[in-house]
Amino acid sequence: DVKVTQSSRYLVKRTGEKVFLECVQDMDHENMFWYRQDPGLGLRLIYFSYDVKMKEKGDIPEGYSVSREKKERFSLILESASTNQTSMYLCASSAPRGHYEQYFGPGTRLTVT
Amino acid sequence: GESVGLHLPTLSVQEGDNSIINCAYSNSASDYFIWYKQESGKGPQFIIDIRSNMDKRQGQRVTVLLNKTVKHLSLQIAATQPGDSAVYFCAENYGGSQGNLIFGKGTKLSVKP
Numbered sequence: 605d606v607k608v609t610q611s612s613r614y615l616v617k618r619t620g621e622k623v624f625l626e627c628v629q630d631m632d633h634e635n636m637f638w639y640r641q642d643p644g645l646g647l648r649l650i651y652f653s654y655d656v657k658m659k660e661k662g663d664i665p666e667g668y669s670v671s672r673e674k675k676e677r678f679s680l681i682l683e684s685a686s687t688n689q690t691s692m693y694l695c696a697s698s699a700p701r702g703h704y705e706q707y708f709g710p711g712t713r714l715t716v717t
Numbered sequence: 718g719e720s721v722g723l724h725l726p727t728l729s730v731q732e733g734d735n736s737i738i739n740c741a742y743s744n745s746a747s748d749y750f751i752w753y754k755q756e757s758g759k760g761p762q763f764i765i766d767i768r769s770n771m772d773k774r775q776g777q778r779v780t781v782l783l784n785k786t787v788k789h790l791s792l793q794i795a796a797t798q799p800g801d802s803a804v805y806f807c808a809e810n811y812g813g814s815q816g817n818l819i820f821g822k823g824t825k826l827s828v829k830p
Contacts (some may be wrong), residue, residue, distance in 0.1 A: 645822075646821065646822040646823060647806075704749045704766075704810045706751075706808075706818060707763070708753075708761045710758075710759055710760045711758075711760045
């Protein structure tokens, strides 16, 4: 079974802090994604990566950056956390084209105070 | 608790009844569709998928129907159980080569014992 793990289930940070959210998948998937999930807004794509050291902006990249130094690991970085970044963050991975099913991690609930 | 279910349409059914959850998708060029289940405090979990060259696909206790004419997708759950209580949402692939998905907002299914 595919396993996608995220470094923290719950995280509380202060405004202005730099925040790292880590995601690791064990299925040798090329594609990895970061989403945030907010009530009434559904899943919104922040960034995705289809290969090591490659990254593409999603629908809401502002205030975020990502890093993909190894195939299995995709990190989301909040350079200077703000209260409007309080959300559930979900990481997902999928195999190359033609296999669109995305496998999700358990999520990280981030609170910025 | 998980707040992802707030502000969502809710379907309430009696245990043992059949459930039908509907989804309208946005892009007539989409060629792949997925249903996900998200339980409270967890990441989305794959249920079933269907490609646009099919109009019906069955799994264990679940059936997905695709009507491309009206861009409508439905998920039928037979003999609904309390463990089926969750938020269900559909996703479509609009043909992007990297397997990006567009997610619906979701429907909260509540099963009464």
